[in-house]
Amino acid sequence: xxxxxxxxLGLQGVPKEDIQLILDTAVSFKEIxxxxxxxxxxxxxxxxxxxxxxxxxxxxxxxxxxxxxxxADVLTFTASTSSVTKGETLKDTARNIEAMKxxxxxxxxxxxxxxxxxxxxxxxxxxxxxxxQHEHPTQGLLxxxxxxxKFGKLExxxxxxxxxxxxxxxxxxxxxxxxxxxxxxxxxxxxTLIPREIxxxxxxxxxxxxxxxxxxxxxxxxxxQLEREAGGYFPSLREFHRFFGxxxxxxxxxxxxxxxxxxxxxxxxxxxxxxxxDGPHSLILEQVLNGVAIRMAILYLLGTAQ
Amino acid sequence: xxxxxxxxxxxxxxxxxxxxxxxxxxxxDGTIESIKSNISPGSxxxxxxxxxxxxxxxxxxxxxxxxxxGFEHKETIETGTLSAAHGxxxxxxxxxxxxxxxxxxxxxxxxxxxxxxxxxxxxxxxPIGAVSKNREGKSLAPIAELIQAGAVGLSDDGAPVFDSLVxxxxxxxxxxxxxxxxxxxxxxxxxxxxxxxxxxxxxxLGLPGIPGVAEEIMIARDLILSEYTNARYHVCHMxxxxxxxxxxxxxxxxxxxxxxxxxxxxxxTDDIVRSYDTNTKMNPPLRTKTDVEAMKQGLKDGTIDVIAxxxxxxxxxxxxxxxxxxxxxxxxxxxxxxLSILELVEQKYLTLSQLVEKFSTNPRKIxxxxxxxxxGEKANLTFFDPxxxxxxxxxxxxxxxxxxxxxxxxxKGKAVGIYNHGKLMLY
Numbered sequence: 001x002x003x004x005x006x007x008x009l010g011l012q013g014v015p016k017e018d019i020q021l022i023l024d025t026a027v028s029f030k031e032i033x034x035x036x037x038x039x040x041x042x043x044x045x046x047x048x049x050x051x052x053x054x055x056x057x058x059x060x061x062x063x064x065x066x067x068x069x070x071x072a073d074v075l076t077f078t079a080s081t082s083s084v085t086k087g088e089t090l091k092d093t094a095r096n097i098e099a100m101k102x103x104x105x106x107x108x109x110x111x112x113x114x115x116x117x118x119x120x121x122x123x124x125x126x127x128x129x130x131x132x133q134h135e136h137p138t139q140g141l142l143x144x145x146x147x148x149x150k151f152g153k154l155e156x157x158x159x160x161x162x163x164x165x166x167x168x169x170x171x172x173x174x175x176x177x178x179x180x181x182x183x184x185x186x187x188x189x190x191x192t193l194i195p196r197e198i199x200x201x202x203x204x205x206x207x208x209x210x211x212x213x214x215x216x217x218x219x220x221x222x223x224x225q226l227e228r229e230a231g232g233y234f235p236s237l238r239e240f241h242r243f244f245g246x247x248x249x250x251x252x253x254x255x256x257x258x259x260x261x262x263x264x265x266x267x268x269x270x271x272x273x274x275x276x277x278d279g280p281h282s283l284i285l286e287q288v289l290n291g292v293a294i295r296m297a298i299l300y301l302l303g304t305a306q
Numbered sequence: 307x308x309x310x311x312x313x314x315x316x317x318x319x320x321x322x323x324x325x326x327x328x329x330x331x332x333x334x335d336g337t338i339e340s341i342k343s344n345i346s347p348g349s350x351x352x353x354x355x356x357x358x359x360x361x362x363x364x365x366x367x368x369x370x371x372x373x374x375x376g377f378e379h380k381e382t383i384e385t386g387t388l389s390a391a392h393g394x395x396x397x398x399x400x401x402x403x404x405x406x407x408x409x410x411x412x413x414x415x416x417x418x419x420x421x422x423x424x425x426x427x428x429x430x431x432x433p434i435g436a437v438s439k440n441r442e443g444k445s446l447a448p449i450a451e452l453i454q455a456g457a458v459g460l461s462d463d464g465a466p467v468f469d470s471l472v473x474x475x476x477x478x479x480x481x482x483x484x485x486x487x488x489x490x491x492x493x494x495x496x497x498x499x500x501x502x503x504x505x506x507x508x509x510x511l512g513l514p515g516i517p518g519v520a521e522e523i524m525i526a527r528d529l530i531l532s533e534y535t536n537a538r539y540h541v542c543h544m545x546x547x548x549x550x551x552x553x554x555x556x557x558x559x560x561x562x563x564x565x566x567x568x569x570x571x572x573x574x575t576d577d578i579v580r581s582y583d584t585n586t587k588m589n590p591p592l593r594t595k596t597d598v599e600a601m602k603q604g605l606k607d608g609t610i611d612v613i614a615x616x617x618x619x620x621x622x623x624x625x626x627x628x629x630x631x632x633x634x635x636x637x638x639x640x641x642x643x644x645l646s647i648l649e650l651v652e653q654k655y656l657t658l659s660q661l662v663e664k665f666s667t668n669p670r671k672i673x674x675x676x677x678x679x680x681x682g683e684k685a686n687l688t689f690f691d692p693x694x695x696x697x698x699x700x701x702x703x704x705x706x707x708x709x710x711x712x713x714x715x716x717x718k719g720k721a722v723g724i725y726n727h728g729k730l731m732l733y
Contacts, residue, residue, distance in 0.1 A: 012510065089627050111628040112512040113582035132630070134512030172512055195509035196517070 002305045007119045007126040008298055010135035011177040019181060022297050023145050029300070030293035033069070043072035043303050047102040050076040051094070052129070053109045058264055059129050059138070062288070063106050066295035072303070075102070090114060091121045098122045104303060107131075112169075125302045133167050139263055140173025142294040144181060146283045147218055149290070150259055155182035160212050162246060163222035163271050164193045164233075170263045174220055175201055188212050189244060192233045209244055213254035218283075220261040221246050224271045237270050247273040257281050264288070308335045311730060312347045316356035316689070320363055320679045321663045331361060333685040336728030341681055354732065356689055359722055360658065363677045364396030364686035365665040367639060368459070369488075369542060369566060369614035372398070372431070374420060375413070376405025381619040381706045383420040386639075387429035389617070389705035391731050393639035394665075394688045394721025397430035398617075399673060402441065403464040409436035409447040411455035418456050428729040432458040432673060437467050437476045437487060446475055453483045458673040461488035463542060466524055468494055473528060477537035486540040486564065486672055489528055491549070492590070496520035501630055503576040503591040511579065513629060516591050518546035525549050529556040532563060540672060541565040543616050545590035547600030554609040564672050565604075566612035569638060569645035570711070572601040578711065584625045584632035585711040588618065606655045611668040613661075615642050619707030637705045641698055643690055644717030651692070652718060658692055689723040689732075696720055 003018050011019070032040060048067045052060050060076065067074045077097065094105065104125040107115055112134035119126040130136040148154050159178055165171045165187045175185050179202060187194060188206040199205055206212040213219075224240060234240050251258055260272070260282045268274045277284060313331040318341065330345040331338060347353050367390060373381040381389075383400075390398045400417060402408030408417060414433045421431025435452030439445050441462040449460060460480050467473045467489060480487050497520040502508050504515025525541055529552060532539035541553055544567050556563045576592045586592060604610040618635025625632050646665075650656040656664070666688070670676045677686045698715045700708040723732035 089623070091626060109628070111630045113629045116582045117628055132512055133514075169512060172510070196504050196515065197506040198509050200506045201510065 009115045009128045011137045011140045011173045025297035026293040029296040041071045043070040047073045048104045051107040052078045062291045066292050135173045136169040137173050139170050140177040142291040145290045146287045157183040158216045159218045160186040160216045161220045162188045166193045166195045190234050218259040221272050248275045310334050310351040312351045312353045314355045316361035318361045319662050321659050321667050338685045362662045362688045363666045365688040366397040366669050367395050368399040368669045370398040370617040372400040384424040385706040387424045389639045390429050392704045396724045396726040399432045401463040402436040407436050407441050411451045414455035434459045434461050437462045449479045459488050463490045466490050466492045477535040481537035486538040488540040491521045491524040493520045502579050503593045507576045522548045525552045533561045538562045545571050547597045550600045550604040564611045566614040567601045567610050568616045589634040602655045613664045620709050625709050647719030687725045690721045692719050
């Protein structure tokens with residue numbers, strides 16, 4: 001049994017069985033990553049192009065590592081979006097690369113829907129490595145993997161996503177994926193960073209972090225982009241930290257251990273205090289390793305499907 | 307030798323005379339000679355059978371982008387008027403967001419001249435002059451000169467007249483000539499960066515939203531200014547329920563306000579944006595089910611006077627990019643009648659006679675180009691089949707651009723021809 005789609009464009013609408021399959025497959029790959037020899041020949045002879053129109057050290061290196069561990073031939077293409085908008089369209093860029101006979105494309109792009117667009121104009125499998133403020137499905141999957149590993153299951157968990165929900169593709173992928181797997185998702189952040197009508201997606205909205213802490217099993221704390229302050233979404237980073245920052249003191253008041261996820265990179269002592277990031281309930285470094293395993297699982301499942 | 311045409315067995319609908327009869331119409335050298343049942347044609351008469359077809363006073367689309375001068379790769383006055391003709395329009399008003407903008411009398415003259423050359427001038431081209439110089443919203447364009455040269459309305463369409471003082475002065479100035487200021491209603495800072503309706507769907511898709519309030523706040527301000535100046539104000543392409551309510555209240559108070567809606571705003575909702583098809587990107591954006599219903603109610607109760615297409619051609623290359631980069635707008639001339647009959651007449655929001663009002667009587671009144679289908683008058687007629695079912699094929703559009711979200715859609719009703727200035731086109 002394989003995945004129901006040739007592409008991974010987002011987690012919205014992806015059936016439970018597919019998510020289950022990816023998470024289960026990732027378990028074996030994580031086991032491989034803990035071996036002394038971490039390379040398998042699974043995708044030998046396959047060529048994967050990483051098309052990164054937006055800077056991303058973490059996601060790009062995680063994908064590259066996953067691809068190399070599977071013995072694929074890897075080409076990474078980074079282009080600032082501005083140089084692309086000056087001339088060649090996304091369609092032309094993608095088609096030119098595909099003309100070189102490749103098998104899969106992993107794309108990061110600054111515009112929502114770019115991965116969907118790509119999947120319509122080329123033949124290769126497309127994996128969305130983040131499209132604008134829309135989705136970041138591999139991040140959503142690795143977050144779910146990390147939670148499942150910690151709690152043994154996803155069903156019945158209550159996860160709160162904290163911070164800039166409006167601009168976050170991580171938030172959207174988490175909401176869609178976790179809900180499919182039977183978890184409850186809430187969001188917490190300043191009203192100016194909560195997208196309109198998000199309640200209609202079945203999430204509860206909180207603006208006071210102390211109200212939500214006693215109710216949740218885990219927090220997924222989002223990186224606050226420093227330019228949001230300049231954009232006027234909130235008055236200052238200092239105030240943001242004071243009212244929305246996840247601190248040890250706050251977590252202790254909740255009276256129970258709460259697991260902490262963060263997609264990185266962390267602004268220490270803005271959205272997350274340093275002692276929490278490095279604390280005993282932090283899953284952050286585990287997420288990084290799980291990210292490689294999840295990406296290997298997806299590349300394997302899409303790359304070997306008939 | 308005079309040219310005689312007999313339009314036989316047409317259902318003539320002219321709301322200005324409350325007329326709805328099956329008649330024969332004899333036209334001689336462009337003038338209506340006779341309207342009655344059973345005119346027997348002489349041997350020198352060309353006969354056009356219009357059995358089961360409607361003949362109406364020539365339709366006009368008061369919101370069209372013909373793109374010339376400056377953007378001839380999208381549309382020219384020649385291709386745009388042919389598209390209009392095939393959509394059943396004998397006249398169009400073209401918006402001034404050309405390059406250069408229609409903010410100088412020479413451009414008004416140029417556009418009119420091109421209109422007269424295109425297809426022997428069968429489609430009247432009425433330019434809309436810019437409100438402000440280069441449509442920048444800062445200082446008034448030479449409004450009196452534009453009007454003298456032939457502009458029939460004023461608009462900075464594509465952009466709003468955002469400065470309240472410039473808007474006030476534009477209203478006062480336009481009032482001297484009894485022409486409307488046609489506003490693209492959008493508070494720039496509220497709409498900033500948005501590409502679709504703000505709401506559940508934009509939240510799911512992660513696309514920046516344009517809230518309905520961006521439109522509504524400007525309408526509210528303009529209504530107050532219009533009341534204060536007692537000037538004529540026309541709301542372009544309304545898209546939200548609240549906007550319709552504001553105009554309804556304005557009319558109730560006696561403010562000289564008129565309004566228009568596009569076929570896509572009474573047909574589609576923002577759900578369709580889930581496809582990321584850039585032909586669903588237009589400004590104002592597609593809204594929600596509630597808003598679509600409000601458009602239909604507004605048409606029914608007369609709050610909305612006009613159906614206008616906001617025909618906005620863009621080349622394939624320009625639209626075949628990601629959603630944020632893609633330009634706003636879709637073509638609309640050739641699908642307007644079919645969508646309107648399907649969504650409004652079939653669903654009993656409008657009678658055919660009211661439909662003719664929205665496409666001809668009302669918009670012509672707004673720009674002062676009224677016509678009447680009566681013996682002795684110049685014949686200016688639209689012919690359409692009100693029951694034919696057909697499927698949209700964008701490849702067949704006469705417009706130079708094919709950017710429509712309606713490809714493959716089954717419609718009801720279609721233009722079969724037009725007659726104007728003694729010229730006949732049948733399809």
